[in-house]
Every structure is written in C-alpha cells, then in structure tokens.
Amino acid sequence: MSQDAMDSTWGATILPGGQTTRFRIWAPSADTVGLEVEGRDPQPMRVDGEGWFSAEAPVGAGALYRFRVSPDLAVPDPASRFQPGDVHGPSQVVNPAGYRWRNAEWRGRPWHETVLYELHAGACGGFNGVRALLPALRDLGVTAVELMPINDFPGERNWGYDGVLPFAPDSTYGTPEELKALIDEAHGLGLMMFLDVVYNHFGPDGAYLHAYAKEFFDEGLHTPWGAAIDFKKQPVRDFFESNALMWLREYRFDGLRFDAVHAIAEQDWLDHLAARLRREVEAETPGRHIHLVLENERNGVEHLRTGPDAPGFDAQWNDDGHNVLHPLLTGEREGYYEDFAADGADKLATVLGEGFLFQGQEMPHLGRPRGAPSGHLPPTAFVLFLQNHDQIGNRALGERLPALADPAALRAAAALLLLCPQIPMLFMGEEWAASAPFLFFTGFPGAELAEAVREGRRKEFAHFAAFQNPETRERIPDPNAETTFTASIPDRAEAAQGEHAAVLALHKRLLALRHAEIIPRLPGAAALGAEPVGAKAVVARWRMGDGTVLCLAANLGAEPAAATATGATLLFETAEGAGAALAGGTLPPHCTVALLDAPEDSGP
Structure with a gap:
C-alpha cells in the first residue's frame, strides 16, 4: 500500500478509480445511521455488526457529507479529514494521494540530531506562515519543528487541546494540501516535522461521539475532562492508531509528541501503539526514521527506549528539568514550584546526572510518590527546555522568562540547555527573547462556554498571592477575546533589534557548537x-x-x-x-x- 494512502476502518476511503467512496462509522449507540452526501436525503447505511455501519456513494474528493445518527441529529465524520465549515459542519472527502511530493526520498534524521522548536501554527500565520519561517529556523540550527495540536477545534483560535476531530487539520490554518506543502518544504531544507497529538480527551464543544458511541468512553473512570476514553475497546484503539499512522504516512510527519499520556488508563496500549508504528512505518520504508515522544506526568520509564534499536518511545518531556531551572532563575515558589525550589543546585545535579528528579519519592504537591529510577537511560531519552507552551501559557499573565529573570542568568541557562546531551527544545520566539507573552486563548463561538472558560481561568489562580481578590483577578486576560490571541503573536522584527539581536546571535552560536561538537558524539x-x-x-x-x-x-x-x-x-x-x-x-x-x-x- 502506498504510504500516501491507507485503508482505515474509520472514515471515508476513496476506492480505486477515484469515483466511489466508502464511508464507515462505529455508532454502537445508534439503531440506524444514514449517509447524507452533498445535502441529499439520507442513504441507509449497512449494519456490519458490532456497532459498525458502512455505505458506498458515487462521489470522490471534495464531496461534503454527514452521518444522520438519529432523526434530529446529523453529525460530521469523527474521522473527517477536513472540515471547511468548522466542527459542526459537514465533512469533506479528501484524496490522500492527491499531493505530489517534491522531496519523496526524504527518510528523516536520527533522533540524536534533534533540536526541537515548538510553535503554534495560528500564531505563526497558519501553515503557509510556518512554511515561510523554515529557512530562518534552519539557519538558527533547529532540526525539528514541532507543531502544537492542529486537529480541528471549535471556533477560529485555540491552543489545539480542545480538538474534537483528530484527523482533520483545522481549516483556520489551511488545507491538507497546504500542510503537506509545509512538510515537503521542511524536508527539502533538511528539517524534520513533529506534531503534538491529543489522545487522552476531546474538547467541550463538538465531541459528537457521546451521542452515538457512548461505548467509546468508560463512565466509571473519570478524568479532568470527564469520562475517560476506553482504550479497552478495539474500535477505540483502531481510531487512534489509524490517526497516528495517517500523520506519519500520508502527511509524512517525522515524529509525534503524545500529550498527557498519564491520563490514558490502559498504559499497555502505549507500548502496542509504539510497536505498531515502528513495525508498519519504519519497516514500510527502509531507512526511514520516525520519533515518538511522551508527555507523562508520572515520570514513568517503562515506555522509554534504552537504545536506538530497543522498543518503545524515544524520549519524554523532562518537566522536572524545567521545574528545577525555573525557580533557580526566577525565585518563584508558588504552586508546584514549591516542590522544586529548595536546594535547587542539588536538584539540578540530579536532573543532569539522572534525568528525572522525582524517581519514586513522594512529591508533596501531589501527596503521593512520583516517578521511577531513570539513571540507566541515555541522556537523549529526555527533552529538556526552559520554556514551552504549558509553562508560559499556564501562567495567569503568560509571561516569558525574559520578563522574570536576570538576562545574564538566562544566557547561562541557554548555554546549559543547548550544550547539554539531553535533547533541547526552544519555544517560538525564545531564540531572540521575544517580549510578547503567550497567553491561554480560545475562540469558542457559544457565549455560555466562553463565559465558563473565562471564569474557570480566573478561579484557577485565585489561590495565588497576586490574585487573591476579584480586582486583581480581573487583570487575567479573557481567553475568548481576540486580543488575547493577537497579544500572543511574537513580533519577529524584534530579532534584529538591540539586545534581542544579541540573544539571537548567542543561540545561533550555541547551536552551531552543538552541531559541531555535541551531536556527533551523542550516540552512546x-x-x-x-x-x-x-x-x-x-x-x-x-x-x-x-x-x-x-x-x-x-x-x-x-x-x-x-x-x-x-x-x-x-x-x-x-x-x-x-x-x-x-x-x-x-x-x-x-x-x-x-x-x-x-x-x-x-x-x-
């Protein structure tokens, strides 16, 4: 099978010849399902058993369709490849093999060469805007660009973690073809492309699976987002495995970062997923590199590779490293920083020497033990950073480190980050000390949900000293206001000015040194x-x-x-x-x- 097309159990698949499309949906809570194509009356779908429904229709790429799961509810395809009218509108059939790749021979780069650069596609002008940035990122010394989640979310702006249609690139960023053009351009410049994927929950608006596939969720197991996704069910596993395979095969992403896997109850599924991706993608194209990275609050080590040919995931975000470095640089102690602030040098030594700080000790902020011994892992099993979307944007006012720390101390920390054998990651604008904050922003179209998010955000910080009274909490930007988003867009003109230019020059010098002296020596x-x-x-x-x-x-x-x-x-x-x-x-x-x-x- 071509790596540009895959036959998934979910969604719309264009059949040979391109004039007929097969549609499949798992809707175990629905008695009947109808297929509505191009606004025509519903076409009854076949019952395939075990909750599956299917139908074929004489349409190809570009056709709009919905599934009618009850007399009063027609829904988009949960595996939609594109939503031109947002998450509540009809889905569009997409031809995965329609794009003609210019750099089809690209096989990626080894993991130890990775220098990650995390960015938000919307804040960089969408897929075409990110594409325009690639030469500058290559010249900086970055080797891998990591997109925050791009799966379709409700409204015009979002961090991406409120997505509800994991297979569909959000239309506010561009089309599937424009995303492929971005990845193609990156490969031509020698850059890898990574994508942050969210398999632990769906957002609060437009998650129609609850209406016709209640079995998709385990009502007896609750998470911060509601009932947990039930990975014990094979159709659920197929849904997310097909999603990961799509990004790696059809879009040719080089790596995936898996968000908050500690919220996935069936941890064995993670190992199954990693094995399947390596078996079906790396083996399918000899010499190809794919890279799999976890965010795991548990500090678990059981999913991580101990060597380049071992099974599992390449690395995990080293939140402990950040959480030690941040109070050393800023003096802050509130919230979870309280567990990292005392004896900071001792804690930093543990992070540099062994990877994680918490390796089974009780973490006071959590009130329970956290982590497992990690000293046996190679340094490249940890992604280290001074800033990322979470650690900036989850602050009430979204301040970056230059607003909080001594510039000379930050220069020293940048050198430590970029010359350390752990895998370094920069957040967009960090390389020139961008002055713009990165705030938590949404664009929910419904007033009720927008108000709930606004008030929830303010309550979240009510226990912090700076926001103890309602007047100070009013200073917290409204997530749903467009100005909150626009304030978060870095001003790249700064990079050529004064101290910003000096910071940029430092980062270029450090990354050139990393490429010359550190990266060639990292294996082993x-x-x-x-x-x-x-x-x-x-x-x-x-x-x-x-x-x-x-x-x-x-x-x-x-x-x-x-x-x-x-x-x-x-x-x-x-x-x-x-x-x-x-x-x-x-x-x-x-x-x-x-x-x-x-x-x-x-x-x-």
Whole structure:
C-alpha cells in the first residue's frame, strides 16, 4: 500500500478509480445511521455488526457529507479529514494521494540530531506562515519543528487541546494540501516535522461521539475532562492508531509528541501503539526514521527506549528539568514550584546526572510518590527546555522568562540547555527573547462556554498571592477575546533589534557548537554524574560516545561558586575569562563553561 494512502476502518476511503467512496462509522449507540452526501436525503447505511455501519456513494474528493445518527441529529465524520465549515459542519472527502511530493526520498534524521522548536501554527500565520519561517529556523540550527495540536477545534483560535476531530487539520490554518506543502518544504531544507497529538480527551464543544458511541468512553473512570476514553475497546484503539499512522504516512510527519499520556488508563496500549508504528512505518520504508515522544506526568520509564534499536518511545518531556531551572532563575515558589525550589543546585545535579528528579519519592504537591529510577537511560531519552507552551501559557499573565529573570542568568541557562546531551527544545520566539507573552486563548463561538472558560481561568489562580481578590483577578486576560490571541503573536522584527539581536546571535552560536561538537558524539553517551558546587551552581560530566568527556559548569546565581574543572578544550564560556577562572577554582556568577577532555584524559 502506498504510504500516501491507507485503508482505515474509520472514515471515508476513496476506492480505486477515484469515483466511489466508502464511508464507515462505529455508532454502537445508534439503531440506524444514514449517509447524507452533498445535502441529499439520507442513504441507509449497512449494519456490519458490532456497532459498525458502512455505505458506498458515487462521489470522490471534495464531496461534503454527514452521518444522520438519529432523526434530529446529523453529525460530521469523527474521522473527517477536513472540515471547511468548522466542527459542526459537514465533512469533506479528501484524496490522500492527491499531493505530489517534491522531496519523496526524504527518510528523516536520527533522533540524536534533534533540536526541537515548538510553535503554534495560528500564531505563526497558519501553515503557509510556518512554511515561510523554515529557512530562518534552519539557519538558527533547529532540526525539528514541532507543531502544537492542529486537529480541528471549535471556533477560529485555540491552543489545539480542545480538538474534537483528530484527523482533520483545522481549516483556520489551511488545507491538507497546504500542510503537506509545509512538510515537503521542511524536508527539502533538511528539517524534520513533529506534531503534538491529543489522545487522552476531546474538547467541550463538538465531541459528537457521546451521542452515538457512548461505548467509546468508560463512565466509571473519570478524568479532568470527564469520562475517560476506553482504550479497552478495539474500535477505540483502531481510531487512534489509524490517526497516528495517517500523520506519519500520508502527511509524512517525522515524529509525534503524545500529550498527557498519564491520563490514558490502559498504559499497555502505549507500548502496542509504539510497536505498531515502528513495525508498519519504519519497516514500510527502509531507512526511514520516525520519533515518538511522551508527555507523562508520572515520570514513568517503562515506555522509554534504552537504545536506538530497543522498543518503545524515544524520549519524554523532562518537566522536572524545567521545574528545577525555573525557580533557580526566577525565585518563584508558588504552586508546584514549591516542590522544586529548595536546594535547587542539588536538584539540578540530579536532573543532569539522572534525568528525572522525582524517581519514586513522594512529591508533596501531589501527596503521593512520583516517578521511577531513570539513571540507566541515555541522556537523549529526555527533552529538556526552559520554556514551552504549558509553562508560559499556564501562567495567569503568560509571561516569558525574559520578563522574570536576570538576562545574564538566562544566557547561562541557554548555554546549559543547548550544550547539554539531553535533547533541547526552544519555544517560538525564545531564540531572540521575544517580549510578547503567550497567553491561554480560545475562540469558542457559544457565549455560555466562553463565559465558563473565562471564569474557570480566573478561579484557577485565585489561590495565588497576586490574585487573591476579584480586582486583581480581573487583570487575567479573557481567553475568548481576540486580543488575547493577537497579544500572543511574537513580533519577529524584534530579532534584529538591540539586545534581542544579541540573544539571537548567542543561540545561533550555541547551536552551531552543538552541531559541531555535541551531536556527533551523542550516540552512546552516558552521564558520569553531577554535583552542586554552590546555591545555584553545578558541575556535570558525560562520557560521550567517542570516549571524550564533556563537562558543563553552570552558575545561575549572582554569587561566585567554588568549583574546579579542567578540560583539554574550552568549547564555550558565556563571559570572557570564565574558563580560566574555573580552572583557578572559581565559577563566576551567571555563567556557563563547557569543556571537552580527550579520551585518554577522562576518568570517572
């Protein structure tokens, strides 16, 4: 089967010849289902058993259709490939093989070469806007662009985590063909494309599955979003497995980031999913690389690969790393930062030396143990970041780190991030210290839901000191206001101005160094350990794959730290003379020094 077309049990499939389409839906709660094509009267669908209904119609790409699941309710296809009229409108038949790829020979890049750049497609001008940014991202040193969720959501703007139609790129960003053109362009520039997918819940508006497939959900198991998706059911598994396969095959994404998998009750399904994707996609195209990344609040390690040929997922977002670095840089302690703020250097040493901070200890904020030992994993099993959509946008006012931290400390932290053997990730605009916030925004068309989201957002921060009274809570931007979205769009003209230009130059220099000295040595790299050398200072070492030893000495504080580290080669220093000072026993304030020892000089 062509990688541009797949025969899914769900949705609309154009049959050979292109003039007939087969439609399938799982609707176990419906007695009958009718197919409405191009506004015509419903065509009865066959009962295929076990809740499945199917029909064929003499239409091809471009045809609009709905499923009538009851006399008073016609719904879009839950596996719709495109919704030109938003989530409540009819679905459109899409020809997956219609796009002609210019870079059809692209096979991806190895995981250890990954430098991630997370962005919101809407804030970057849609698929065509992101496409225009690609040369600059390539020149920056990025190797992988990660799109926040693009699945169809209600209204004109959303982070994407309120999506209800996982197979349909949201029409406000562009067409399926424009998304493929973006990915094609990226591959031509040597860039990988990643997509954030949400398999743990549906959004609050337009999730019609509840009306005709109640069995899709487990009413006895509740999540923050309502009844849990029931991954014990085979049609449910098929739905999401087909979705992942579609993004990797038809759109040729190079990797997927799986949102909040801790909210999926059947954890065995994750391992089944990873095995199937590798078996059917990597084996289908010899030499192709696909990369699978988890967000997992549990700090679980059982799903992660211990080597490039091992089963499982390549890496997990290292929230612990961020949660240690943030209070070191800002001094903040409220909320979950309380669990990370004390003894920050000790905690940072654990993160650099072993990956996760919480490895089975009780986390006070949760009131229960969290995590599992992670020191046996390679450093590339962790995606490290200073900022991302969650950690900025889930702040009441969406402030980025430059509004909260000392600029010199941020330069030192950037060097630590981009030279560390863990996989680095930047958030859009971070490379030039963008001044725009990144706020939580929605565009729900219904006034009642919009008001509920607005009030829920304000209640969420009522226990924070800065928002203790109603007057201060009124300062929290209304998520549904268009101005909240427009305020979140980075001004790329800043990148050429003053201190912003200097920050951009630093990031380019650091990433050039990573490509030259770190990435070639990453296969086989392992941590040798890390130690605190001051209140906000650490020295960490890794034996790289070629036997050399990389040493990073970082001081994020305003006071010098007593530390000594030597190396045959000084790779980088954030301030002139910092390397010499370190050799003399002092790690200056707000600096990072990178050293490389030849194999014969390295020791445990």
